[in-house]
Amino acid sequence: MKSEKVLIIGGVAAGTKAAAKAKRENPDLKIVVLTKDRHVSYAGCGLPYYLGDVIKEEKELLVKMPEDFLIDYDIEVLTEMEALKIMPEEKTVAVKSLRTGDVQTFAYDKLVLAAGASPFVPPAPGKELGNIVTVRTVTEATAIKNLINTRGIKDAVVVGGGMIGLEVAENLTLKGINTTVVELAPHVLPPYDADVALYVQKYLAEKGIRVLTGTAVKAFEDNGQGDVGVVITEAGPLKADLAVLAVGVRPNVDLAKECGIALGATGAIAVNELMETNIKDIYAVGDCAENTNLITGRPVWYPMGSTANKTGRVAAINLAGTGHKDTMKGVLGTSILKLFELNMGKTGLSERDARALGYDVETVLVTTQDKAHYYPGSHLIVTKLIVDRKTHLVLGGQVYGEGVVDKPVDILVTAISFGATVEQLTKLDLAYAPPFSMAMSSTIVAAHVMINKLQGRFTGVSPLDLKEKMEAGAVLVDVRSDEEFFLRSIPGSINIPLRMLSERAGELDRSKEIIINCKLGLRSYMASLKLKRLGFEKVSILDGGLTAYPFETE
Amino acid sequence: MAEKHINARGLQCPGPIVQIFKEAQNCAAGDILCVEVTDQGFKKDIAAWCKKTKNELLSLEEEGGVIKARIKKG
Numbered sequence: 111m112k113s114e115k116v117l118i119i120g121g122v123a124a125g126t127k128a129a130a131k132a133k134r135e136n137p138d139l140k141i142v143v144l145t146k147d148r149h150v151s152y153a154g155c156g157l158p159y160y161l162g163d164v165i166k167e168e169k170e171l172l173v174k175m176p177e178d179f180l181i182d183y184d185i186e187v188l189t190e191m192e193a194l195k196i197m198p199e200e201k202t203v204a205v206k207s208l209r210t211g212d213v214q215t216f217a218y219d220k221l222v223l224a225a226g227a228s229p230f231v232p233p234a235p236g237k238e239l240g241n242i243v244t245v246r247t248v249t250e251a252t253a254i255k256n257l258i259n260t261r262g263i264k265d266a267v268v269v270g271g272g273m274i275g276l277e278v279a280e281n282l283t284l285k286g287i288n289t290t291v292v293e294l295a296p297h298v299l300p301p302y303d304a305d306v307a308l309y310v311q312k313y314l315a316e317k318g319i320r321v322l323t324g325t326a327v328k329a330f331e332d333n334g335q336g337d338v339g340v341v342i343t344e345a346g347p348l349k350a351d352l353a354v355l356a357v358g359v360r361p362n363v364d365l366a367k368e369c370g371i372a373l374g375a376t377g378a379i380a381v382n383e384l385m386e387t388n389i390k391d392i393y394a395v396g397d398c399a400e401n402t403n404l405i406t407g408r409p410v411w412y413p414m415g416s417t418a419n420k421t422g423r424v425a426a427i428n429l430a431g432t433g434h435k436d437t438m439k440g441v442l443g444t445s446i447l448k449l450f451e452l453n454m455g456k457t458g459l460s461e462r463d464a465r466a467l468g469y470d471v472e473t474v475l476v477t478t479q480d481k482a483h484y485y486p487g488s489h490l491i492v493t494k495l496i497v498d499r500k501t502h503l504v505l506g507g508q509v510y511g512e513g514v515v516d517k518p519v520d521i522l523v524t525a526i527s528f529g530a531t532v533e534q535l536t537k538l539d540l541a542y543a544p545p546f547s548m549a550m551s552s553t554i555v556a557a558h559v560m561i562n563k564l565q566g567r568f569t570g571v572s573p574l575d576l577k578e579k580m581e582a583g584a585v586l587v588d589v590r591s592d593e594e595f596f597l598r599s600i601p602g603s604i605n606i607p608l609r610m611l612s613e614r615a616g617e618l619d620r621s622k623e624i625i626i627n628c629k630l631g632l633r634s635y636m637a638s639l640k641l642k643r644l645g646f647e648k649v650s651i652l653d654g655g656l657t658a659y660p661f662e663t664e
Numbered sequence: 665m666a667e668k669h670i671n672a673r674g675l676q677c678p679g680p681i682v683q684i685f686k687e688a689q690n691c692a693a694g695d696i697l698c699v700e701v702t703d704q705g706f707k708k709d710i711a712a713w714c715k716k717t718k719n720e721l722l723s724l725e726e727e728g729g730v731i732k733a734r735i736k737k738g
């Protein structure tokens with residue numbers, strides 16, 4: 111096979127995956143990986159847990175050392191080497207050693223850009239003060255960890271309530287630090303829908319994290335020693351001896367842009383399915399490259415470690431010169447995270463995205479057990495399904511709760527990837543035994559509820575619309591037992607247990623909209639059928655029941 | 665003082681908490697109720713119940729997915 115020179119810029123997830131796979135494809139390749147950082151091949155996704163001491167030592171995060179690559183794979187990894195300029199005509203790259211300052215030229219036959227992404231630093235005054243940090247590299251995380259363990263941080267402000275911001279906030283809280291999250295968007299986890307994200311916010315509040323949404327950070331103030339002391343926000347000043355900036359990342363594209371490599375609509379490097387850029391023999395992989403959304407076919411940018419590994423592998427196969435080809439068709443925007451005992455994941459389009467794209471959308475929020483209710487360790491989870499009313503295709507899903515959510519999310523990923531309708535979802539031969547699942551798994555139950563809704567068997571009310579409806583005169587009837595109602599209820603609701611509904615239906619005003627609520631949703635559905643048989647016309651159900659209700663109860 | 669054991673394992677909400685309501689009616693002040701439950705929602709429910717009914721939650725433990733609560737009737 112051809113013994114070409116492959117130069118890879120960036121040595122974390124995508125770069126090292128591309129290098130290792132290319133070498134396995136074609137052992138005759140001469141592969142050099144250059145990276146600015148001191149560390150390569152590290153577990154960036156593990157950094158929040160390193161801060162919280164779930165991961166104790168730095169070395170646990172380092173998947174491989176530079177010398178391992180030489181010994182194990184015959185790949186040369188050069189750290190603290192910054193690529194300055196690409197010269198596509200000569201097929202060379204000017205590279206500066208950050209240790210010596212020397213600039214050298216590296217020649218290539220195939221070039222892979224795996225330069226990743228960098229945290230965005232908002233241009234707020236005072237952002238240069240000490241103890242204002244970003245969490246992207248091992249070096250940064252170790253510095254924060256040392257700060258926490260030696261200086262005794264009491265109050266922290268996390269700017270940005272996305273996945274990284276919340277994971278960091280969780281871990282700071284576990285270290286006993288009084289933590290506030292400030293988010294500009296109307297809710298945390300902006301890619302998720304509001305009903306789901308508000309539930310997460312309620313949960314975080316119960317865990318002692320203060321969350322300020324719709325709030326901009328205006329400035330950082332000095333504590334008198336050059337370090338941050340106060341974070342000034344639109345909602346007032348917040349005491350802070352640590353401020354973590356987690357307002358999102360931007361693709362590292364300067365090198366590419368300067369040498370004429372085209373960027374896509376999202377600002378990341380445009381690539382085709384082979385991970386090739388517009389310039390011959392130059393590939394882009396991982397966070398610096400653009401993706402395609404599999405559902406819409408539109409360019410998107412989802413900088414995920416899972417995708418970085420896949421795109422690195424695809425480029426490696428295509429550049430190795432074996433004649434084999436592989437393609438990356440796109441992604442669904444899948445993500446998952448854990449905050450304390452709460453798990454949440456999403457895939458596909460959110461309800462908000464789907465509506466913005468013009469789909470005729472139907473949604474359900476369905477609360478079920480994650481495994482047989484009588485099997486110790488079973489928990490409730492909520493499945494939000496988003497379906498196209500015209501085609502019944504599953505467009506997206508969000509699953510959350512203290513139980514197992516990764517399985518249902520991955521079922522939905524698979525279903526959407528293969529173009530499943532909600533009807534097809536109901537017949538999947540999913541694995542079942544009590545310790546793992548329910549005989550009708552959460553995803554199948556959610557699909558059935560969706561079909562009932564699509565067929566007009568019931569009308570749902572989103573918890574987000576409940577208040578407005580009640581203000582307009584709707585009556586919220588809670589059909590749980592009086593004991594359950596006594597313990598917790600939605601303000602303004604009245605209690606008529608399901609068993610007494612037929613006798614007591616006369617208490618309800620037929621001219622008003624009746625919204626029924628229970629714990630999960632099943633009793634509400636049965637109550638709605640009962641009331642309809644009794645001649646009530648305006649009956650609907652609170653989607654997700656009390657369990658998914660994202661606001662205060664009493 | 666009497667100690668009463670309730671096995672509410674396998675019962676789904678509202679089962680466990682309804683049992684507590686019932687049993688508590690037959691207890692005298694100072695009696696201890698020990699409950700075993702597999703419904704995870706019970707953890708929140710029992711805390712809310714004790715608060716609202718002025719009974720004392722002596723302990724709440726979880727082992728292998730089984731929740732054990734000890735309650736002193738107030």
Ligand SMILES: Cc1cc2nc3c(=O)[nH]c(=O)nc-3n(C[C@H](O)[C@H](O)[C@H](O)COP(=O)(O)OP(=O)(O)OC[C@H]3O[C@@H](n4cnc5c(N)ncnc54)[C@H](O)[C@@H]3O)c2cc1C
Nearest residue numbers: 120122123124146154155193225226227396397414415416
């Ligand atoms: C705290 C945190 C948690 C995360 N959690 C998850 C998760 O749970 N799941 C998930 O899928 N993803 C997660 N991610 C995202 C994931 O880490 C990234 O998608 C992944 O690291 C991308 O890999 P990459 O190789 O494309 O880029 P990067 O990891 O950004 O690596 C690029 C490397 O290139 C180097 N470089 C850049 N420019 C040059 C240059 N000019 N010359 C030389 N070297 C250069 C950089 O210094 C860097 O070392 C998380 C990220 C963070 C920060």
